[in-house]
Amino acid sequence: MTIRDRVLIAGAGPVGMVAAASLVRHGVPVTVLEANASLSEESRASTFHPPTLDMLDALGAAEPLIAQGLVAPQFQYRSRERVIAQFDFKGIADATAHPFRLQCEQSRLTRILLERLLPAGNFEIVFSSPVHDVTQTADDVAVSVLRDGRIETETARFLIGADGARSETRNALDIAFEGFTWPERFLVISTPFDFHSVIDDLVCVNYVADPQRWHFLLQIPGVWRVMFPIAAEESDARAVSPEFAQALMAEVVPGIDRYEIAHTTLYRVHQRVATTFRERRAFLIGDAAHINNPLGGMGMNGGIHDAINLTERLAAVWHGSQGEAELDRFDKQRRLVTKEYVEKQSIQNKKNLEAPGTEFRDRLTAIAADAAKTREYLLAVSMIASLKRAQELG
Numbered sequence: 001m002t003i004r005d006r007v008l009i010a011g012a013g014p015v016g017m018v019a020a021a022s023l024v025r026h027g028v029p030v031t032v033l034e035a036n037a038s039l040s041e042e043s044r045a046s047t048f049h050p051p052t053l054d055m056l057d058a059l060g061a062a063e064p065l066i067a068q069g070l071v072a073p074q075f076q077y078r079s080r081e082r083v084i085a086q087f088d089f090k091g092i093a094d095a096t097a098h099p100f101r102l103q104c105e106q107s108r109l110t111r112i113l114l115e116r117l118l119p120a121g122n123f124e125i126v127f128s129s130p131v132h133d134v135t136q137t138a139d140d141v142a143v144s145v146l147r148d149g150r151i152e153t154e155t156a157r158f159l160i161g162a163d164g165a166r167s168e169t170r171n172a173l174d175i176a177f178e179g180f181t182w183p184e185r186f187l188v189i190s191t192p193f194d195f196h197s198v199i200d201d202l203v204c205v206n207y208v209a210d211p212q213r214w215h216f217l218l219q220i221p222g223v224w225r226v227m228f229p230i231a232a233e234e235s236d237a238r239a240v241s242p243e244f245a246q247a248l249m250a251e252v253v254p255g256i257d258r259y260e261i262a263h264t265t266l267y268r269v270h271q272r273v274a275t276t277f278r279e280r281r282a283f284l285i286g287d288a289a290h291i292n293n294p295l296g297g298m299g300m301n302g303g304i305h306d307a308i309n310l311t312e313r314l315a316a317v318w319h320g321s322q323g324e325a326e327l328d329r330f331d332k333q334r335r336l337v338t339k340e341y342v343e344k345q346s347i348q349n350k351k352n353l354e355a356p357g358t359e360f361r362d363r364l365t366a367i368a369a370d371a372a373k374t375r376e377y378l379l380a381v382s383m384i385a386s387l388k389r390a391q392e393l394g
């Protein structure tokens with residue numbers, strides 16, 4: 001068996017494709033192995049944060065993505081009755097070239113990246129190739145791939161596991177995925193209904209705090225996504241029924257009780273972090289390394305930040321300007337930031353929305369009334385603070 005001089009990436013989701021684009025940009029040959037026969041069209045993450053857009057800009061992907069999305073400079077926290085606080089990313093325009101959230105489906109990004117990568121001589125993608133097992137020596141990684149009912153072996157210098165929450169790469173490397181699963185599930189309802197026409201001061205990104213039934217209202221091109229928690233005692237069958245969705249939606253705007261519903265997705269929500277993001281020549285990034293609830297939109301964004309952090313170090317090692325010890329910094333920085341920031345913040349975001357008292361509302365009002373506190377808050381929610389913290393870890 002000869003070692004093919006390349007990096008293998010398992011998974012062509014947004015995180016794997018960003019890793020591929022970044023490596024190719026740095027002159028490192030890449031093969032992406034994707035389990036499915038084509039890129040996913042699933043409706044999932046839809047928010048790109050400012051520093052993520054800065055990173056995508058370096059890959060030539062920010063401009064075409066912005067052209068396909070909605071620019072959201074503001075976001076709101078609301079109660080059922082009123083706006084509690086509104087924030088505007090222009091307050092951190094000195095810290096990012098993109099002082100806004102971009103509302104756009106993650107499936108748009110993977111397509112933009114693939115189109116840009118296909119002409120590159122050092123890029124290859126192989127569909128219908130689920131990674132099945134991983135073995136390593138001191139110099140290479142061998143990956144078993146199940147193709148047409150047969151196991152084939154692919155070899156490379158390094159392997160990046162970007163194969164999602166159920167990562168076979170993580171399992172093959174025997175890395176534990178520690179954490180917990182929330183008792184409630186989340187239901188996402190998509191509707192073409194125009195909420196701007198009935199709620200005057202609404203923006204594209206709105207979180208509604210309520211101890212009984214918090215929800216969020218997020219606009220993406222052509223549709224709104226409304227997400228609700230679903231109590232553990234509701235059956236899956238009832239939760240996905242049209243009547244149940246209509247009853248939930250009727251709580252959003254008083255007096256409107258029938259909506260056109262384009263799509264519903266019920267999903268279980270976990271908070272888990274892999275016990276290591278590096279096992280010798282193999283790495284975990286994105287959902288393969290960590291998963292969290294979607295409040296704050298940090299799952300995919302954090303995964304893209306992993307991809308950039310890792311691939312810049314891998315490129316330096318590949319070209320000989322750094323030794324392999326450099327790769328430990330990826331695990332140190334990204335795992336700590338995931339635990340300290342993404343996990344804690346996404347759990348806190350959920351607790352804030354469901355809290356019964358006024359403490360969260362009072363805190364938000366105080367932040368919005370103070371320019372210095374607003375800036376600090378915006379740096380945190382945009383994830384710029386987490387990237388700075390990662391750098392400080394050295």
Ligand SMILES: Cc1cc2nc3c(=O)[nH]c(=O)nc-3n(C[C@H](O)[C@H](O)[C@H](O)COP(=O)(O)OP(=O)(O)OC[C@H]3O[C@@H](n4cnc5c(N)ncnc54)[C@H](O)[C@@H]3O)c2cc1C
Pocket residue numbers: 010011012013014015016033034035036040043044045046047106129130131132162163164165167168169188265267285286287288294296297298299300301303
């Ligand atoms: C319903 C839903 C809604 C969500 N909403 C949000 C949101 O609003 N905001 C947010 O930030 N996040 C959200 N998330 C999470 C977000 O979608 C993920 O964080 C993001 O998709 C992670 O990207 P990824 O590339 O790491 O993994 P994935 O997108 O899961 O991509 C993994 C890829 O690997 C492939 N694959 C799987 N197994 C193998 C294998 N063995 N070999 C090769 N390839 C394999 C898969 O086919 C897939 O293409 C949501 C998730 C769900 C399920």
